[in-house]
Amino acid sequence: MNFNVEIFWTTVAAFLTLSTFSFLYKDNPFYKFAEHLVVGVSAGYFTMILIVTSLWPKLVDPLRAGNLLYIIPALLGMSMFFRFSKQRSWIARYPIAIYIGIGAGLELVLQFQARVIEQLNATIDIAGGLASEAAAGTLTTGDMINDIIIIVGVICGLAYFYFSKEHTGWFGGMATAGIWVLMVGFGASFGYTVMARISLLIQRVQFLGDWWTALWA
Amino acid sequence: MRRQIPLLLVFLLGTAIVLQEFIPLDFAKAFKEFALDWTIVIGVFAMALGIWSLTKVSMEKVRRRSENWQYSIVALAGLAAMMLFSIWSWATVGIEHALSGYMFVQFFDYVMVPIQATMFSLLAFFIASAAYRAFRARSLLASLLLVAAVIVMLRVVYMGPLSDPVNVMADWIINVPNLAAKRAILVGVGLGIVATALKVILGIERTYLGRD
């Protein structure tokens, strides 16, 4: 009998796939086995990725080449393990502080630019475009309605998230309009989420179908 | 000093990183490169913390014979196997093959990929169940959400001559009200991130220091 290695491994994958699917009936040893196996294998995989692609080229190679300055970030990194010590856990604060400080500095400028300034700029540009097209007489009714919905929707959506002022009176009206716009946005997200979840199942069915075909080929 | 020095480090580094974005000179660029370089090295050890934690917890479960302790052996065996496969390739061929050894790749392709992909594909079933049991048009707002969702879902449904108007409606929902909603959320989240980053740099937010 010929032993096809490819079919063997694909059968292993199919077995593990069906074991995981068995959870849909109820929790069982096959599912638990697959669940714990993937936790261990993923951790092992990630450990080696970290050592081979990060630790070795970024630390070991420079140290071997004589760049001893890298001992400092290495010591700082290793001191993170003091988190597990009850008496000396404060030592781990130093590398964490370095990472948090640099991260916070990067986030502050770049997120402000991309999320706040550019987005508000784009909304103002829409208003500007609306005005200039209206002045030039090239504005269509459809474009006008769409642009107004976007501008008003953004402002009212922001009003909804502003909780330092009570949502009453005219401000309450804006917040109400905001939640209406947000609901449509969440509806669109939900529609796409359904598509995303179903696609994951489709790929598994395609895999099992290909395996079954190969098995009997 | 156990709290003051870290707070000072956060303030100095955070401020320096912010300022260097506005200084178009070589020394600013050199400082940023240096900072990023060291942060990557420190970050490697931070990631290793998670792996160490997992190993510790699994070994503790086995030692104490907790519920389902046998499965912790499976997890530890998987961890050890992957490391052994990679180290074997490294030792026998060289570091350039540490991640492309036969068994290492086979376990990735035929154990890790199928189980992870299938775990997430279970969500398709749960969303179908939720659609039947939980998605109720209890109010006008909920109805609006459901109608928008249904129109967007119909985007992938071929309905002959009805497909074009449905696609137009779905495109409108995504490019107009959805855009407005998500932009409002983006700006709100962006302002929140900036506020939090400022609080961290100025030492108002200190939860990352933990307790004494």
Add this chain to the structure above:
Amino acid sequence: MAANNSSPNLYERMLTIDRRWIFMLLTIVVVVVYMLDLKVPVNVTEEVRTIYERIEGLNEGAVILLGMDYDPSTLAELHPMTYTLLKQCFRKKVKVLVTALHQNGPGMADQAIRESATLHYEATGDSVEYGRDLVFLGYKPYPAIVINSLGQDFHISFPLDYYNTSIDSLPLTQRINNLTQVAAIINISGTSATDYWISYGAAAYNVPLAIGVTGVMATDYYPYLQAGRIFGLMGGLKGAAEYEQLAGNVGSATAGMAMQMWAHLLIIFFIIIGNIGYFMSKMQGAKE
């Protein structure tokens, strides 16, 4: 609501059906459609077309950076995008730098690169030479830091590539030092790395960026598309199918659209039936 001593009515029984019947119905629909091998037309949207046309418009020898930031849990939606994009780049002789900034992703990225190159060779007879046509930089932790460093100098994060070769010895990375020298970034991602590519990559260094993301994430990035921060967006399996359609590749995404369609119809049916049951049950309870 049923009176205290009466049995549940039809609608209440409908609403408390064992969910495993729902699971079985979904399985049957998807499997039957798969076995029938049905095909449905795919409507191509503008945001996907711009990505395809941008790559088509690049000259031979132009370099793009492909950020593959996903893991096996999202490969269903994102792998087809990667394969189609790589094949298009190989056909156009556009050079590709690849990063994989998700910890479980490098193995898949390596596999996708090898398979795409093999398929391209089998189809055209042209070989894809590693180092000259493509370099796989690999993985480093903390995408925000890595992406920022890519804008300065690739050497900060990637002195060696995924295969532990010095990037100074590879022809492609000898002539390209940082992000500002690439023609475009295409980020195919199922993680928050996309936010970092937008803020720390494209915005910080003014590099054209297009994204391919999962369906769950897609709607969140339309504001960036409208603002011009990204020039294209592929969303989920449908986005992948649209790209395959434009490229003339019938792959797993296109093949999956029929199953997607029938599954969506089933979900919509569940929503309608569930709501009918809910409202009828409420009305009957109100009468009693």
